[in-house]
Amino acid sequence: NAGVTQTPKFQVLKTGQSMTLQCAQDMNHNSMYWYRQDPGMGLRLIYYSASEGTTDKGEVPNGYNVSRLNKREFSLRLESAAPSQTSVYFCASLLQGRTPLHFGNGTRLTVT
Amino acid sequence: TQLLEQSPQFLSIQEGENLTVYCNSSSVFSSLQWYRQEPGEGPVLLVTVVTGGEVKKLKRLTFQFGDARKDSSLHITAAQTGDTGLYLCAGYNAGNNRKLIWGLGTSLAVNP
Numbered sequence: 001n002a003g004v005t006q007t008p009k010f011q012v013l014k015t016g017q018s019m020t021l022q023c024a025q026d027m028n029h030n031s032m033y034w035y036r037q038d039p040g041m042g043l044r045l046i047y048y049s050a051s052e053g054t055t056d057k058g059e060v061p062n063g064y065n066v067s068r069l070n071k072r073e074f075s076l077r078l079e080s081a082a083p084s085q086t087s088v089y090f091c092a093s094l095l096q097g098r099t100p101l102h103f104g105n106g107t108r109l110t111v112t
Numbered sequence: 113t114q115l116l117e118q119s120p121q122f123l124s125i126q127e128g129e130n131l132t133v134y135c136n137s138s139s140v141f142s143s144l145q146w147y148r149q150e151p152g153e154g155p156v157l158l159v160t161v162v163t164g165g166e167v168k169k170l171k172r173l174t175f176q177f178g179d180a181r182k183d184s185s186l187h188i189t190a191a192q193t194g195d196t197g198l199y200l201c202a203g204y205n206a207g208n209n210r211k212l213i214w215g216l217g218t219s220l221a222v223n224p
Contacts, residue, residue: 004154040216041216042200042214042215042216042217043155043200043202043214045211048210048211050210058211090154090155092154098142098143098160098204100145100157100160101145101147101155101157101202101212102157103153103154103155103156104154105152105153105154106152106153106154
């Protein structure tokens with residue numbers, strides 16, 4: 001009963017380094033999302049995938065890329081990390097329509 | 113522009129007190145969800161309200177959706193330390209089922 005699993009839980013990067021955040025869900029959900037959460041800014045949508053094979057930009061996509069590898073997995077890549085990307089990143093999934101979002105426990109990323 | 117305004121932003125109360133958190137908008141929402149987030153974890157759905165005027169109860173928590181579907185409230189009776197957390201409201205604008213609009217959250221601390 002894992003739900004949504006994110007790896008890693010913590011990461012420290014230097015400016016300019018790249019990394020990929022991994023997300024997998026085992027609930028057979030169709031849609032998957034990447035959010036960032038910052039104090040005073042709330043949850044902001046980076047990218048989402050409404051269904052396998054499709055991806056779309058959210059509110060704050062600059063500096064990020066995503067891959068919907070299959071129905072289970074949705075990864076987020078930072079090609080050249082910047083201090084402004086220091087944040088807590090959450091992956092979420094939902095079955096369809098207006099059903100609830102199921103979140104992972106987040107990745108805390110610090111870029112120095 | 114923040115379409116969902118939550119108030120208060122912070123709340124610190126003693127165990128046993130009652131409290132109400134508000135989620136307001138000038139837009140109509142087809143449904144509204146309330147989530148609770150504990151430190152180090154992702155948000156977890158508490159309830160979804162769909163019909164204007166709807167009231168839902170979850171033990172000591174009472175959720176209400178405004179008649180015009182532009183606002184919602186969460187009332188907690190006799191708060192306990194276990195209620196401590198970040199409470200988030202989120203909704204789907206009428207006509208858009210793809211992306212949730214999030215409030216900034218209310219951080220609740222219940223002191224023993």
